[in-house]
Amino acid sequence: MVFTAGQIAGILEGVLEGDPEIAVHRLAKIEEGEKGTLTFLANPKYTSYIYSTKASITIVNKDFVPEQKLETTLIKVDDAYESFSRILEYYNQVKNNKTGIEQPVYLSENVSYGSEVYLGAFAYLGNNVSLGDNVKIYPNVYIGDNVSIADNVIVFAGAKIYSESVIGKNCIIHSGVVIGADGFGFSPNKNGEFLKIPQTGNVVLEDDVDVGAGTTIDRATLGSTILRRGVKLDNQIQIAHNVEIGEHTVIAAQTGIAGSTKIGRRCMIGGQVGIVGHITIGDNVKIQAQSGIGRHVKSNEILQGSPALNYGDYNKSYVHFKNLPKISHRLDELEKNNIRPKGV
Numbered sequence: 001m002v003f004t005a006g007q008i009a010g011i012l013e014g015v016l017e018g019d020p021e022i023a024v025h026r027l028a029k030i031e032e033g034e035k036g037t038l039t040f041l042a043n044p045k046y047t048s049y050i051y052s053t054k055a056s057i058t059i060v061n062k063d064f065v066p067e068q069k070l071e072t073t074l075i076k077v078d079d080a081y082e083s084f085s086r087i088l089e090y091y092n093q094v095k096n097n098k099t100g101i102e103q104p105v106y107l108s109e110n111v112s113y114g115s116e117v118y119l120g121a122f123a124y125l126g127n128n129v130s131l132g133d134n135v136k137i138y139p140n141v142y143i144g145d146n147v148s149i150a151d152n153v154i155v156f157a158g159a160k161i162y163s164e165s166v167i168g169k170n171c172i173i174h175s176g177v178v179i180g181a182d183g184f185g186f187s188p189n190k191n192g193e194f195l196k197i198p199q200t201g202n203v204v205l206e207d208d209v210d211v212g213a214g215t216t217i218d219r220a221t222l223g224s225t226i227l228r229r230g231v232k233l234d235n236q237i238q239i240a241h242n243v244e245i246g247e248h249t250v251i252a253a254q255t256g257i258a259g260s261t262k263i264g265r266r267c268m269i270g271g272q273v274g275i276v277g278h279i280t281i282g283d284n285v286k287i288q289a290q291s292g293i294g295r296h297v298k299s300n301e302i303l304q305g306s307p308a309l310n311y312g313d314y315n316k317s318y319v320h321f322k323n324l325p326k327i328s329h330r331l332d333e334l335e336k337n338n339i340r341p342k343g344v
Helices: 003-010 044-051 078-093 311-322 324-336
Strands: 013-015 035-038 057-061 073-077 179-183 186-188 194-196 202-205 217-218 224-227 303-305 306-309
Touching: 003 013, 003 057, 003 073, 003 078, 035 078, 035 202, 044 324, 073 078, 179 202, 202 217, 217 224, 303 311, 306 311
Parallel strands: 035 057, 057 073, 179 217, 202 224
Antiparallel strands: 013 073, 186 194, 303 306
């Protein structure tokens, strides 16, 4: 894909300084820019690189005034970082804008799909599957019976979407994702054997949900496991049965959430966090990486540790914890000399 400076300036509604016909075909960091690449300058720390970059086009803020001669063509915008993000999004849309049905593809009875759909080779679509407009299903994807996928969804190669799942608009589901597998539901009998509890619910992803590679989202025992609008999941996350995650919550890799836990809106959860089942976490909660959450959490709390403490209390406690060897040594010295601290 090749774009000229004039085309990019038009997309971004920016001011062009340089050659409007100069073309780029890929993106680069400013310090690694070469001929034919597009880059940007937003962080003042990288200003020196604009004078040495070989990038053909650089997006900068409107208040940027060069102090030396430049070889690169400039596109001036209100916010260089935001504009470059828009170009990245546009680039991805163009790159992923595949259409048509490759062969072999297996379509079961009563499959329906909208316009501009792409079905990659060896995809399997079960009975009564419904696809909206501009849905992209990459090769080796499995979609079970009665699955509904709305407009502008991308499902990358090798993802598995079990029966009855509902996927909203503008979702992105990466390779290796499994949506709708059975929840971990077993009940012990009198002999101590664990009998499987049928998992008869489904998974619902609302609009604008991203699911990272290798993440698993279990179907509900009854009802639905629900990811609300705008939820963003990193790679290799486990979401158990009947979990509900509120709007615009983001979760980093290797986090595990046990069954029936409810997480509020706009939460930020770090990597390798473990959350027990049947608790409620409020809105705007921040949980630091590798924390263990075993209790209900009120809105706006910031937590760290395992078991997790208030973030401020954790840091104060950690000061004492890391000094324990010194404190222990001082106590040993006092005991050797038969000196008792005041008040003891």
